[in-house]
Amino acid sequence: MLALPLFSILLFSLSTSINGLSIDLDLVHRDSPLSPSYNSSSSFTDLTRNVRLRSLTRSKRLILQTDILQPVIIQGQGITLGEYLVKIHIGSPPLETWAIADSGSDLIWVQCLPCHTCYPQNSPIFNPSTSSTYKIVSCHSKACAFFPKGYYGGCGNSKQCRYQYGYGAGTTSGDLGRDMFSFGGNDDKGSLLLFGCGRDNTGVFSSKSSGIVGLGAGPLSLVSQLGSEIGYIFSYCLVPYFSNYTGKLKLGKEAKISRSHRAVSSTPFITGGATNSNYLITLEGVTVGNKTVKTSPKREGNTIIDSGGTWFFMEPRFYTKVEALIKESIGVEEVKNASDLFKLCYSNKHDESIINKFPDLVVHFKGGADLHLKSDPNLLFPQDDLICLAIIPQEDDGSGILFDYGNVLQVNFQVEYDLEAKKISFAPATCSKLN
Known part of the structure; x- marks a missing residue:
């Protein structure tokens, strides 16, 4: 499970x-x-x-x-x-x-x-x-x-x-x-x-x-x-x-990720949204296996990152390319039209096989923040008798925000927000052991 x-x-x-x-x-x-x-x-x-x-x-x-x-x-x-x-x-x-x-x-x-x-x-x-x-x-x-x-x-x-x-x-x-x-x-x-x-x-x-x-x-x-x-x-x-x-959620000095952590990486953010309070970062691409799908280099702040969002919402054309690479790597017949939300699902009788076959997936944010995600728990989500990809296509609402990086993708990462330096830092962590 x-x-x-x-x-x-x-x-x-x-x-x-x-x-x-x-x-x-x-x-x-x-x-x-x-x-x-x-x-x-x-x-x-x-x-x-x-x-x-x-x-x-x-x-x-x-x-x-x-x-x-x-x-x-x-x-x-x-x-x-x-x-x-x-x-x-x-x-x-x-x-x-x-x-x-x-x-x-x-x-x-x-x-x-x-x-x-x-x-x-x-x-x-x-x-x-x-x-x-x-x-x-x-x-x-x-x-x-x-x-x-x-x-x-x-x-x-x-x-x-x-x-x-x-x-x-x-x-x-x-x-x-x-x-x-x-x-x-x-x-x-x-x-x-x-x-x-x-x-x-x-x-x-x-x-x-x-x-x-x-x-x-x-x-x-x-x-x-x-x-x-x-x-x-x-x-x-x-x-x-x-x-x-x-x-853990921390505010203050103890919230900082130790810079001795070898895998810590950072990306700049800008603010946006109706009250200018949303944290917007720039997605540059996603690597599936050994192939990379790149975003437009002209779209700064194209991604909202938020503890309240759940999934990884992608602009539909970008999503289609990422999904095709994932399906090609897994090679198992998917269950079509299985959900009013998820677009790529498999029968859970194949869950171990799918987890083992799931390709390496790396999300690339501006500034060299390359996040290596795991199929379990970052990318696959159980739903009834299925397991589904926690990446979902979503049309642009006119705001220019093409991607939504939800909390499913942030599990077992320490995510630090520095409002004065205007940057967000990530470090892989076993969050249950974070003091």
């Missing part, structure tokens, strides 16, 4: 050093007994099918009409909400709750009372009126100006800054506020952070979490707000799905 990538809950362990704040998080599967959405009756088949169904919420950027602001662009190419959760404490006294951790968006937000429209969550909904440290943010403040003008922030009929964000899985709107957030429990002094107090929240936020903690490059993200305290650096390392071990 194939191991699967970890879609996880993040459990915080926080410490402060003389060099600044250091946050060390354990990564645990979202469907584990530790999860607020844990369902003990779900079978292995149920879980793998649910991963596929959640990934179908992947949305192109759309225009959404609203009655409180001007048209809003939906966040996140490749976003699959509800895969990673983080335990946070908000307010004074602190309320413990869970939120989705998402490197593909920037806003931190939670559902708030009074809530006009809320989806189910397993912890109490935050009530800002009970927090002695909660402060409203004026619509004329510098903080409100962090929202791209005309899209996300504004006054509406109130003097308080209002927002509306959309995702592939749903939307949230409400008030921008400021309150204490802590990540290590009641003993942590915490940090005053800007966040969205969501009064109207709809969609398929299937993790039953309270909201989202954005890790993107925009000014409202957790990474940007903690800023110099963590050196503008974070990293994560994902273990295979259903592993009995934990992976």
